Amino acid sequence: MKKKGYFISSEGPEGAGKTTVMNLLGNKLIEEGYDVVMTREPGGIMISEKIRNIILDNKHTMMDSRTEALLYAAARRQHLVEKVQPALEEGKIVICDRFIDSSLAYQGYARGIGVEEILAINKFAIGSTMPDKTILFDIEPSVGLARINAHDDREKNRLDVESLAFHQKVREGYLSLVDKYPERIERVDASLSLEEVLKKVYKVIKRELEVIR
Numbered sequence: 581m582k583k584k585g586y587f588i589s590s591e592g593p594e595g596a597g598k599t600t601v602m603n604l605l606g607n608k609l610i611e612e613g614y615d616v617v618m619t620r621e622p623g624g625i626m627i628s629e630k631i632r633n634i635i636l637d638n639k640h641t642m643m644d645s646r647t648e649a650l651l652y653a654a655a656r657r658q659h660l661v662e663k664v665q666p667a668l669e670e671g672k673i674v675i676c677d678r679f680i681d682s683s684l685a686y687q688g689y690a691r692g693i694g695v696e697e698i699l700a701i702n703k704f705a706i707g708s709t710m711p712d713k714t715i716l717f718d719i720e721p722s723v724g725l726a727r728i729n730a731h732d733d734r735e736k737n738r739l740d741v742e743s744l745a746f747h748q749k750v751r752e753g754y755l756s757l758v759d760k761y762p763e764r765i766e767r768v769d770a771s772l773s774l775e776e777v778l779k780k781v782y783k784v785i786k787r788e789l790e791v792i793r
Contacts, residue, residue, distance in 0.1 A: 584668065584669060584670070584671035585667060585668035585669070585670065585671050585672045585673060585674060586668075586673045586674070586712050586713075586788070586789065586792060587664070587668060587674050587676070587709070587710075587711045587712045587713075588602075588673065588674065588675045588676070588711060588712065588713050588714070588715070588785060589675075589676045589677075589678065589679035589680075589681065589711040589713075589714045589715070590602045590675070590676070590677055590678065590714070590715045590717065591678060591679070591681045591682060591685070591714055591715070591716045591717065591754060591765075592716055592717030592718065592719065592724075592754065592770060593717075593718075593719060593721055593724050593747055593750050593751050593754070594721075594724050594725060594728060594739060594747060594750075595719065595723070595724025595725055595726070595727040595728040596717035596718070596719045596724050596770040597717060597719075597727070597770055597774065597777065598677065598715070598717040598770070599620075599677050600774065601717070601774065601777050601778050601781055602618070602675055602677060602715075602781075603618065604778050605675065605778065605781055605782055605785065606618040606675045608782065609673065609785075609789075614673050614789070615670075615671065615672045615673065616672065616673045616674075616675060617663070617667040617672050617673070617674045617675070618675045618677075619659070619663055619664070619674065619675070619676050619677070620676065620677035620678065621652075621655065621656060621659060621676060621677065621678040621679055621682070622635055622636075622651075622652055622655035622656070622659070622678075623655070623659070624659040624663050624664075624676075625658065625659055625662045625663050627655075627658045627662075628655040628656075628658050628659040631651055631654060631655040631658075632655060634651060635648060635651050635652065635655075635738070636737035636738050636739065637737075637738060638737065638738050640738060641738065643738075645687060645691040645692075645693055646693065648687060648691070649683060649687040649688075649691070649693060649698055649701060650701065652682070652683050652687065653683065653701050653702050653704070653705040654705070656679070656680070656683075656702065656705050656706060657705040657706065660705070660706055660709060664676065664709070665709060668709075673789070676711070679711055679714070680699075680702045680706060680710070680711075681714060681716075681754070681757055681765070683698050683701075683702055684698050684699060684702075684753065684757060685750050685753035685754045685757060686739070686750055686753070688753065689749060689750070689752065689753025689756065690746055690747075690749035690750045690752075690753055695753070695756075710764070711764065712764075712788065713764060713766065713784070713785065713788050714761070714764050714765045714766070715765075715766055715768055715781055715784065715785075716754055716757075716758060716765050716766065716767045716768065717768055717770035717777070718751070718754065718755070718767050718768065718769060718770055719751075719769075719770040719771050720751075720771065721744055721747035721748050721750070721751055722744060723771060724747070724770075725744070725747065755767075766784050768780050768781055768784075
């Protein structure tokens with residue numbers, strides 16, 4: 581069946597503000613009459629949310645990096661077949677907070693498993709389903725982590741307590757993906773104000789949606 585919808589993913593280091601901005605974007609598109617599904621990874625549906633709890637639990641610091649990668653891929657597969665693909669087939673716009681690029685940047689690059697190795701695992705999980713457009717919220721890791729520490733109400737997970745060097749590698753991994761997939765991934769400076777970032781993201785997505793209409 582030919583896909584009718586449009587798949588948007590948001591990516592970025594911890595504290596980049598992508599969740600806040602993409603939620604605002606989704607609500608703005610809904611107000612304009614678009615049929616939008618907002619979801620997240622890992623999670624989005626019951627099974628994947630349970631896997632999320634295992635992955636991000638602060639008590640699980642002993643988790644092997646390959647175990648982590650496989651759990652992400654498993655959560656992604658279930659989320660894809662249960663929620664993302666059905667919504668796309670119904671012609672909806674799916675906005676997903678993280679997708680395959682997170683695994684490539686975090687486990688493939690920062691954990692040192694290898695981007696191609698992680699890509700192979702995830703290709704098995706997702707088949708040919710890739711985002712139509714990915715927004716990378718780029719920010720210096722020290723700034724992103726400072727944002728996290730300044731907000732007591734934000735969910736702090738196992739990745740938040742990794743070293744600054746780890747988060748710097750994550751950013752390096754993401755920037756390498758921009759070079760690898762320049763047509764799909766759009767980098768946005770996430771150090772700007774919320775209003776400025778939202779304006780830039782909205783402009784990118786509206787441009788894409790106008791093309792497919």
